[in-house]
Amino acid sequence: MKGRPLLPFAIIAIVGIVVMISLSFIGLNQREAMQADEEGEEEVTEIEDPVAAGEELVQTSCxxxxxxxxxGGAGPALTSLEGQYTQEEITDIVVNGIGSMPSVNDNEVEADAIAQYLLSISE
Ligand code: HEC
Structure with a gap:
């Protein structure tokens, strides 16, 4: 009978430890989910209307x-690229730059949308 009164405390202690461990696992999972969410926001992987999105991107970055x-300005005109550059080549120019032009946008999906827009307005 000597150790008996201790048993409820032992149970409470064990339950407490189990709860703490599970809470920290839940917290970790939530943090990972939040990080995944944030990364998803930054990285554009699909564009529904590339020509419209490309127009906006050109307005902000070109x-x-x-x-x-x-x-034309510091760089040459971009109004008649059709026949001069392919969609892939324009995408590459936006991602990597060309000559004295620096890399402007290293997101290939956005760069490709820009290329589609520029070809769509090409005269
Ligand atoms: C910091 C200034 C700058 C920005 C911003 C810039 N460009 Fe340029 N771009 C240039 C310069 C300068 C050249 C000429 C490079 C050379 O031939 O040495 C050029 C050349 C080009 C060419 C080749 C044109 C030709 O006739 O050979 C394309 C295509 C192009 N840029 C597209 C873009 C697009 C699309 C954007 C926006 C996403 C953009 N550029 C943003 C400066 C810029």
Whole structure:
């Protein structure tokens, strides 16, 4: 009978430890899920309407050097690329740069949308 009164405490202690361990596992899972979410937001992997998305991207990242109407500025005009460059080549230029032009966007999906837009407006 000597150890008896201790038993409830032992049970409480064990239950407490089990609860703590499971809570920390749940916390870890949630953190991983949150991290995955954040990464998903940053990395664009699919674009529904590439031409429309490409137009917006061009407005924010190309007109500074190629002119507001893309007729040229620090860089050459981008209004008649059809026949000069393929979609793949324009994507490559946006991702890697060309000559004195730096890499502008290293997301291939966005770069490809830009290329599709530029070819769609090509005269
Ligand atoms: C920092 C200025 C700058 C930005 C921003 C920039 N470019 Fe350029 N781009 C240039 C320069 C300068 C050249 C000429 C490079 C050379 O031939 O040495 C060029 C050349 C090009 C060419 C080749 C044109 C030709 O006639 O050979 C393409 C295509 C192009 N840029 C597309 C883009 C696109 C698309 C964007 C936006 C995603 C963009 N550029 C953003 C400066 C820029």
């Amino acid at each position: 007109i500074g050097c190629h002119g507001g109407d893309l007729s």
